Amino acid sequence: MLPQFIVVISVIATGLVAGVFLAVAVSVMPALTAMAPGPYVTAHRLLGQGYHPVMPLLVSTALLCDAALAVVAADDSVRALAVAGAALLAGVQLVSQFRNVPINRVVHATDPERIGEGWADPRPMWRAWHLVRTGFAIAALAAIAAASVLIA
Amino acid sequence: MIAVLVPLAMLAGGLAAGGLMISALGGAPMLLALPADVYLPVHKLLVGRFDPFMPACIITALLADVALAVIAPTGATHALAAAGAALYLSVLSVSLTKNVPINHWIASLDPAQLPEDWPSIDPRARWRNWNLVRTTLAVAALAVNASVVGCLV
Numbered sequence: 393m394l395p396q397f398i399v400v401i402s403v404i405a406t407g408l409v410a411g412v413f414l415a416v417a418v419s420v421m422p423a424l425t426a427m428a429p430g431p432y433v434t435a436h437r438l439l440g441q442g443y444h445p446v447m448p449l450l451v452s453t454a455l456l457c458d459a460a461l462a463v464v465a466a467d468d469s470v471r472a473l474a475v476a477g478a479a480l481l482a483g484v485q486l487v488s489q490f491r492n493v494p495i496n497r498v499v500h501a502t503d504p505e506r507i508g509e510g511w512a513d514p515r516p517m518w519r520a521w522h523l524v525r526t527g528f529a530i531a532a533l534a535a536i537a538a539a540s541v542l543i544a
Numbered sequence: 545m546i547a548v549l550v551p552l553a554m555l556a557g558g559l560a561a562g563g564l565m566i567s568a569l570g571g572a573p574m575l576l577a578l579p580a581d582v583y584l585p586v587h588k589l590l591v592g593r594f595d596p597f598m599p600a601c602i603i604t605a606l607l608a609d610v611a612l613a614v615i616a617p618t619g620a621t622h623a624l625a626a627a628g629a630a631l632y633l634s635v636l637s638v639s640l641t642k643n644v645p646i647n648h649w650i651a652s653l654d655p656a657q658l659p660e661d662w663p664s665i666d667p668r669a670r671w672r673n674w675n676l677v678r679t680t681l682a683v684a685a686l687a688v689n690a691s692v693v694g695c696l697v
Contacts, residue, residue, distance in 0.1 A: 403690040407554060438573065
């Protein structure tokens with residue numbers, strides 16, 4: 393039962409991460425991109441408040457589950473899928489930590505009332521890296537969903 | 545067939561639950577903090593981008609669960625798939641009867657000419673609450689579908 397239990401937790405956590413990321417890519421980013429710089433900075437800051445610590449927690453939970461599954465799996469194909477899932481989620485964490493989070497910090501430190509002519513718009517970069525981590529998350533979800541069927 | 549339906553339900557269900565969750569995590573608190581005339585166009589902009597992606601995910605997960613409930617090999621799987629389908633149906637009905645009508649009404653308002661009684665008809669708390677309901681239902685459906693894995697043996 394242990395592999396099944398682990399896989400259930402991972403599916404939920406990975407599913408939520410992939411869903412949140414995809415919805416942000418499809419809905420929130422375009423909305424933010426359409427805003428003028430000042431309102432955008434305000435909105436980015438407000439939106440960002442809710443994601444921490446829930447999102448990092450979900451990613452870490454899913455990653456640990458996939459790593460655990462790779463260890464306890466009886467079947468090599470399940471093991472391979474679990475390793476792939478864990479690697480992809482590690483990729484999500486790396487992209488977040490070294491690309492999106494630093495941009496968030498810069499935006500949080502920006503005064504929306506004082507955005508000058510030379511302001512470097514972070515949105516294209518944020519969006520590009522967000523799409524990368526979204527792809528990783530969806531692939532991780534596909535991997536763990538496939539593993540779940542092989543375990544059953 | 546089951547090998548296709550179960551992952552499909554989980555994939556679509558995960559995307560649906562996560563997508564709904566972003567409003568609870570960031571969207572609703574952000575919208576509630578805005579002054580009314582800024583909130584209206586932002587709400588419209590945000591909700592306008594979820595169609596048809598979100599309804600497609602929920603309907604896909606619903607149909608996968610209905611199919612699973614029909615062909616399930618064990619009694620427990622029948623029950624779980626049926627529960628999942630019922631949960632997705634509930635998500636759809638909350639959306640159609642609560643959040644979508646509010647979205648349409650918001651889209652019809654002119655930010656420059658808010659109704660006089662705006663503070664009493666401001667729908668943001670209601671929208672947030674119903675969104676929380678449908679998010680919870682969708683997360684529960686995801687958990688139910690994930691549990692199918694334990695019952696298929």
